[in-house]
Amino acid sequence: MKVLVIAEHDNTHLKAQTLPVLTAALRLTSRADVLVIGHRCEAVAEAAAGLDGVARVRKVDAQHYEHFLAENLAMVVAQMAAAYTHVFLPASAFGKNLGPRVAAMLDVAQISEIIDIVDAETFVRPTYAGNVLETVRSSDPLKLVTVRPAAFAPVAKATGMAPIEDAPAGPDMGVSRWVGNDLPQNARPELATARVVVAGGRGLGSHDAYHRLLEPLADCLGAALGATRAAVDANYIPNDYQVGQTGKAVAPDVYIAVGISGAIQHVAGMRDAKLIVAINKDPDAPIFKVADVGLVGDLHEILPQLTDALRR
Amino acid sequence: MKILVPVKRVVDYQLRVRIREDGRGVDADGLKMSMNPFDEIALEEAIRLREAGIARELVAVSCGLGACQETLRTALAMGADRAVLIETDVQLQPLGVAKLLKWLALREAPQLVLMGKQAIDDDACQTAQMLAAMLGWPQATFASKLLMGAETATVTREIDGGLETLELSLPAVISTDLRLNEPRYASLPNVMKARRAVIEVLPAEELGVDLTSRLSILQVAAPAPRAAGQRVSSVEALAQCVRTKLAEAPGGAT
Ligand SMILES: Cc1cc2nc3c(=O)[nH]c(=O)nc-3n(C[C@H](O)[C@H](O)[C@H](O)COP(=O)(O)OP(=O)(O)OC[C@H]3O[C@@H](n4cnc5c(N)ncnc54)[C@H](O)[C@@H]3O)c2cc1C
Numbered sequence: 001m002k003v004l005v006i007a008e009h010d011n012t013h014l015k016a017q018t019l020p021v022l023t024a025a026l027r028l029t030s031r032a033d034v035l036v037i038g039h040r041c042e043a044v045a046e047a048a049a050g051l052d053g054v055a056r057v058r059k060v061d062a063q064h065y066e067h068f069l070a071e072n073l074a075m076v077v078a079q080m081a082a083a084y085t086h087v088f089l090p091a092s093a094f095g096k097n098l099g100p101r102v103a104a105m106l107d108v109a110q111i112s113e114i115i116d117i118v119d120a121e122t123f124v125r126p127t128y129a130g131n132v133l134e135t136v137r138s139s140d141p142l143k144l145v146t147v148r149p150a151a152f153a154p155v156a157k158a159t160g161m162a163p164i165e166d167a168p169a170g171p172d173m174g175v176s177r178w179v180g181n182d183l184p185q186n187a188r189p190e191l192a193t194a195r196v197v198v199a200g201g202r203g204l205g206s207h208d209a210y211h212r213l214l215e216p217l218a219d220c221l222g223a224a225l226g227a228t229r230a231a232v233d234a235n236y237i238p239n240d241y242q243v244g245q246t247g248k249a250v251a252p253d254v255y256i257a258v259g260i261s262g263a264i265q266h267v268a269g270m271r272d273a274k275l276i277v278a279i280n281k282d283p284d285a286p287i288f289k290v291a292d293v294g295l296v297g298d299l300h301e302i303l304p305q306l307t308d309a310l311r312r
Numbered sequence: 313m314k315i316l317v318p319v320k321r322v323v324d325y326q327l328r329v330r331i332r333e334d335g336r337g338v339d340a341d342g343l344k345m346s347m348n349p350f351d352e353i354a355l356e357e358a359i360r361l362r363e364a365g366i367a368r369e370l371v372a373v374s375c376g377l378g379a380c381q382e383t384l385r386t387a388l389a390m391g392a393d394r395a396v397l398i399e400t401d402v403q404l405q406p407l408g409v410a411k412l413l414k415w416l417a418l419r420e421a422p423q424l425v426l427m428g429k430q431a432i433d434d435d436a437c438q439t440a441q442m443l444a445a446m447l448g449w450p451q452a453t454f455a456s457k458l459l460m461g462a463e464t465a466t467v468t469r470e471i472d473g474g475l476e477t478l479e480l481s482l483p484a485v486i487s488t489d490l491r492l493n494e495p496r497y498a499s500l501p502n503v504m505k506a507r508r509a510v511i512e513v514l515p516a517e518e519l520g521v522d523l524t525s526r527l528s529i530l531q532v533a534a535p536a537p538r539a540a541g542q543r544v545s546s547v548e549a550l551a552q553c554v555r556t557k558l559a560e561a562p563g564g565a566t
């Protein structure tokens with residue numbers, strides 16, 4: 001097996017979701033290659049070279065990769081893929097955007113968002129909002145796979161460093177242009193790989209209550225914040241905090257669901273948490289069907305008390 | 313300009329499918345089928361562009377069984393001008409759908425293909441990107457805002473960490489996220505009118521498109537059910553459960 005892992009990064013830092021993808025790759029081979037495409041991304045290549053199980057890092061550095069435009073990146077990956085049996089990407093916004101473009105260029109199917117590997121051709125992936133797990137076998141010569149980061153543990157750091165090799169850049173397709181982005185600072189752990197997630201729903205009632213009640217709790221647990229679509233739609237918090245079928249999938253040790261009803265689309269993203277705690281004033285809320293521990297009551301009273309109790 | 317809007321017929325988002333007893337697939341018999349919610353959003357956006365005088369013609373297309381005509385009638389009732397069914401009994405996968413859509417895009421020559429980011433049955437999130445690659449067109453996935461210029465589309469995308477804005481030269485493929493707009497309901501007179509509309513039906517087998525499946529489904533199963541939970545009656549008991557879990561998990565308490 002020759003596996004190529006596509007690194008996700010911001011030209012300075014390797015993103016945490018790359019680490020579980022490498023773990024998944026190492027289920028098929030003892031050492032995988034990592035591809036870093038970007039601009040002035042030396043530090044990223046070095047971070048990747050220091051991970052366990054990395055055979056070598058292939059670095060493609062050019063200005064037209066600075067903003068990771070799919071049209072440009074796909075050219076590089078599709079060209080390089082010929083030497084591999086598998087290409088793995090994170091099932092993040094980055095990987096979901098890029099993977100299928102590469103797959104189509106190579107005329108192979110993509111296997112989306114795998115949560116388990118049966119063998120080199122056979123993978124398990126959720127469909128129907130996580131209510132159905134499909135075991136699929138690919139007959140394509142190249143398996144192009146996106147990996148759900150929450151489903152695999154992050155790979156450890158290695159003692160040594162893998163070699164870093166420069167590879168030639170592809171063309172600038174010139175059909176799309178990066179205009180700008182709006183990425184609010186977030187000092188908390190990455191939602192997709194956090195150990196503890198404190199998530200709020202429409203039950204919080206306002207932007208102010210969401211932050212006033214959930215942030216102190218998240219602070220004392222070192223937790224990431226999460227939200228339902230309803231909370232995002234009500235502008236309590238930006239879109240990338242959404243957990244669920246169409247948001248992020250998480251599998252933390254502890255997931256605290258506050259003022260969340262438990263719609264299937266939300267549960268799809270958190271049902272693999274090890275401990276689910278629910279706080280809801282409605283004793284019949286569906287969230288209690290998936291929660292390990294439930295407390296019925298008003299979140300406005302419960303949350304300050306819970307934060308106090310956990311601080312002690 | 314002309315906009316092509318692919319719409320998929322899926323099990324209604326409020327319903328749960330059953331797993332077949334032989335474990336080889338799901339059973340959607342008798343369940344209400346609807347237009348994929350993200351495709352409704354794509355169609356709504358296209359209708360708004362026509363209302364703003366930017367788009368001239370909206371063509372809805374669906375690939376699959378004859379029953380997809382229902383979905384296309386919903387599209388017509390919402391406001392599509394024309395509808396095309398690419399009919400086949402073959403169990404389609406995103407790669408095959410993208411090839412069929414490419415065929416139609418070459419015939420129709422739209423400036424824009426507006427489609428859903430993800431079908432809520434296969435949860436694949438592939439077809440738009442594949443179609444863009446096959447046509448050699450630029451792509452913008454997960455759009456939450458769209459501004460059309462004469463030769464470009466400026467798209468705000470939902471990405472990890474926040475938002476990103478791209479400018480694409482046309483023609484282009486754009487996939488929609490939930491926050492792009494809120495789709496309208498079709499009015500009753502429009503629903504009645506759509507019932508009588510003519511839908512163009514193209515047999516997929518006659519288009520010379522390779523639909524062989526690359527992925528075979530060996531098994532489908534329900535995820536392991538979660539063990540019955542407990543209700544606690546005090547905040548202290550709740551806090552204790554959290555502490556215990558954090559202490560036993562590798563990595564220790566935070
Ligand atoms: C195609 C599609 C995709 C979707 N994808 C997602 C997704 O990825 N993620 C997602 O989350 N949703 C998604 N949704 C939306 C989903 O169906 C639900 O509408 C949403 O999850 C509901 O959010 P909520 O639980 O915050 O709100 P609600 O359902 O309104 O629940 C609020 C809860 O708060 C409780 N509450 C109110 N006040 C208090 C109080 N004072 N104290 C304690 N409890 C209180 C109420 O009892 C209630 O249970 C999707 C929907 C569609 C159609």
Ligand SMILES: Nc1ncnc2c1ncn2[C@@H]1O[C@H](COP(=O)(O)O)[C@@H](O)[C@H]1O
Pocket residue numbers: 318319320321348350351373374375376404406409427428429430431432434435436437438439440
């Ligand atoms: N059979 C189909 N007919 C028409 N459009 C489709 C079909 N399958 C997928 N699509 C389009 O592709 C989008 C993404 O689907 P998927 O890649 O399957 O998640 C959907 O939201 C539709 O816009």
